[in-house]
Amino acid sequence: MLRRAALGVMTLWAASVLIFAGTQILPGDLAQAVLANNATPENVAAMRHELGLDRPAVERYVEWLGHAAQGDFGKSLVNQRDVAKELAPRLYNTLFLAVYAALIAVPLALVLGVLAAAFQGRAFDHIANAATLLAISLPEYFLGYLLIKWVALYLGWFPVLANVAPETGFFGRLYLSFLPMLSLVLVIIAHMMRMTRASVLAVMASPYIEMAFLKGLPKWRVVVEHALPNALAPIINVVALNLAYLIVGVVVIEVVFVYPGLGQSMVDAVSKRDVPVVQACGLIFAAAFITLNMVADILALVSNPRLRHPR
Amino acid sequence: MQLFGRKMPLRAQIGLAIVIINLLAAIFVPVIAPYPEAEVVGRAWAGSSAEHWFGLDNLGRDILSRLLYGARLSIGLSLLITTLSFSMGVFGGFAAAVLGKAADMVLSRIVDLLLSMPALIFAMVVLSVLGTDLIVLIVTISVLDATRIFRVARALAMDIEALDYVEVARLRGEGLWWIVRREILPNAVPPLVAEFGLRFCFTFLFISALSFLGLGIQPPNADWGSMVKDYSALIMLGVPAVFYPAGAIAALTIGINMLVDWLLSINTVRR
Numbered sequence: 001m002l003r004r005a006a007l008g009v010m011t012l013w014a015a016s017v018l019i020f021a022g023t024q025i026l027p028g029d030l031a032q033a034v035l036a037n038n039a040t041p042e043n044v045a046a047m048r049h050e051l052g053l054d055r056p057a058v059e060r061y062v063e064w065l066g067h068a069a070q071g072d073f074g075k076s077l078v079n080q081r082d083v084a085k086e087l088a089p090r091l092y093n094t095l096f097l098a099v100y101a102a103l104i105a106v107p108l109a110l111v112l113g114v115l116a117a118a119f120q121g122r123a124f125d126h127i128a129n130a131a132t133l134l135a136i137s138l139p140e141y142f143l144g145y146l147l148i149k150w151v152a153l154y155l156g157w158f159p160v161l162a163n164v165a166p167e168t169g170f171f172g173r174l175y176l177s178f179l180p181m182l183s184l185v186l187v188i189i190a191h192m193m194r195m196t197r198a199s200v201l202a203v204m205a206s207p208y209i210e211m212a213f214l215k216g217l218p219k220w221r222v223v224v225e226h227a228l229p230n231a232l233a234p235i236i237n238v239v240a241l242n243l244a245y246l247i248v249g250v251v252v253i254e255v256v257f258v259y260p261g262l263g264q265s266m267v268d269a270v271s272k273r274d275v276p277v278v279q280a281c282g283l284i285f286a287a288a289f290i291t292l293n294m295v296a297d298i299l300a301l302v303s304n305p306r307l308r309h310p311r
Numbered sequence: 312m313q314l315f316g317r318k319m320p321l322r323a324q325i326g327l328a329i330v331i332i333n334l335l336a337a338i339f340v341p342v343i344a345p346y347p348e349a350e351v352v353g354r355a356w357a358g359s360s361a362e363h364w365f366g367l368d369n370l371g372r373d374i375l376s377r378l379l380y381g382a383r384l385s386i387g388l389s390l391l392i393t394t395l396s397f398s399m400g401v402f403g404g405f406a407a408a409v410l411g412k413a414a415d416m417v418l419s420r421i422v423d424l425l426l427s428m429p430a431l432i433f434a435m436v437v438l439s440v441l442g443t444d445l446i447v448l449i450v451t452i453s454v455l456d457a458t459r460i461f462r463v464a465r466a467l468a469m470d471i472e473a474l475d476y477v478e479v480a481r482l483r484g485e486g487l488w489w490i491v492r493r494e495i496l497p498n499a500v501p502p503l504v505a506e507f508g509l510r511f512c513f514t515f516l517f518i519s520a521l522s523f524l525g526l527g528i529q530p531p532n533a534d535w536g537s538m539v540k541d542y543s544a545l546i547m548l549g550v551p552a553v554f555y556p557a558g559a560i561a562a563l564t565i566g567i568n569m570l571v572d573w574l575l576s577i578n579t580v581r582r
Contacts, residue, residue: 007495010343011423011427014424015424015427018425018427018428018433018437019422019428060312096344113515133565133568134410134565136568137561137564137565137568138564138565139516139519139520139555139557139560139564140381140520140560140562140563141520141523141539141543142539142554142557142558142561145539145543145546145553145554145557146554148546149546149551149554232387244429247429247432248429248431248432249428251432251524252520252523252524253432255523256523256543266435267430267435267524267525267526269439270436270438270439270526271443271525271526273439274439274440275439275440278435278436279436281432282428282432282433282435282436285429285432286427286428286429286432289427289428289429289432290428292362
């Protein structure tokens with residue numbers, strides 16, 4: 001387990017190198033890009049010096065990582081504001097939305113998946129199968145706009161734009177971010193549910209389940225007590241993978257609903273080529289992604305004793 | 312209806328029909344599109360009528376024509392990228408499988424590194440520095456995609472390489488290149504075809520998502536993703552234009568998925 005955690009830290013460090021290399025060493029000249037129309041040779045040279053681009057890349061990397069570890073991501077190239085201060089409330093918003101979606105999607109997916117497995121081949125299973133296949137194939141923004149069209153505009157239950165402000169209260173936030181949350185839930189629930197169904201069914205085919213049936217246990221007890229615990233490891237993995245997918249989904253959904261989160265900052269920063277902000281957002285997203293993957297592997301180890309002692 | 316000597320179920324037939332319709336539209340746009348892509352032909356946001364089936368867009372261009380030209384760009388670009396990434400991924404994957412432990416280590420670690428971040432985030436980081444140039448877009452997505460294909464190709468080649476007939480060829484004194492070309496590749500083709508479909512879908516959705524975020528295809532060109540972005544603002548006024556490109560994306564993805572599901576199922580039967 002320690003080894004897996006160490007591997008996670010290593011990966012995170014590698015990702016930081018990758019992000020830094022992606023933004024600094026690639027052939028695009030940042031100074032030229034920032035100055036755009038004012039890019040006289042003297043201006044470019046001055047800008048390169050100001051950005052520290054005339055120093056060796058390794059030195060700049062160490063400095064950047066050191067500051068980033070202390071929560072200092074430098075200043076925005078566009079408006080000169082402190083990146084960490086700008087992003088903090090947005091990070092909170094994004095976390096709020098992601099946790100909100102995860103708290104609803106995960107239990108729902110597990111229950112529906114187990115139900116679909118229990119009613120295998122019946123109407124419920126077929127409907128669930130068709131619905132999830134549809135949800136997997138639809139792009140996030142399509143779902144988002146469908147919800148806007150029907151729930152926000154036609155029924156008028158929720159606002160179209162999820163413009164939460166720092167002073168919005170907890171329940172106000174729940175209400176305003178309901179539609180973005182629902183779109184995210186729809187995006188990730190389908191895959192989780194299908195995998196839950198598949199892994200429960202795989203376990204259901206094993207001899208000890210037949211034994212449980214033969215000794216006369218009711219079906220729900222066999223599914224919940226005998227099949228589910230053994231199906232748990234792959235399910236945990238899928239849940240974590242989908243939560244990691246949430247990170248990508250959240251970027252698009254935030255743009256659809258104009259939700260003031262990290263994803264939207266990153267999109268804005270990329271189109272304005274505001275590199276410090278992109279680096280900070282990229283690092284945060286990558287950290288979340290890697291952490292989730294690591295947690296998934298560790299939980300899988302914990303839930304399955306057979307994996308704990310590798311050969 | 313039959314394909315590859317097997318009867319196609321209804322779902323696969325529907326999928327195939329959707330894919331063929333889209334491909335035909337993409338190929339024959341100049342013939343079937345009622346208006347040029349960029350020509351302003353009337354009042355902005357005019358509703359649908361006999362001349363303009365899907366109405367006009369924010370500048371007064373015919374939405375149907377733009378959809379058809381968008382098909383050409385979206386599908387053409389996805390095909391190009393998938394082909395590129397497949398060449399890289401399959402080549403790298405086979406190399407890792409047959410060139411021995413050291414090469415495998417190096418290639419696998421590089422791929423692990425690239426896979427350690429969500430593709431969208433990584434692409435955004437690269438695009439922020441290099442700008443949203445078409446070439447940059449193509450290269451970035453192909454490389455990111457190739458990492459996924461590398462894994463599949465490597466696993467496939469490893470499986471096949473362990474089989475007896477490869478050993479026989481080796482003992483016969485055949486060269487490495489000959490073995491890869493004549494023994495491994497032909498046996499890896501059926502699963503790779505299904506993988507191609509899946510990767511195409513992924514690439515297609517990925518480009519659309521980037522364009523939707525305003526970081527992919529830049530105006531005046533338009534693919535379906537950037538059309539969704541352009542038309543989305545009007546949804547609050549009740550103009551449903553955003554659903555035409557978004558629906559087109561969804562339909563093609565579902566169609567390919569239905570076809571690929573079937574391809575995967577005949578592959579597993581055959582093994």
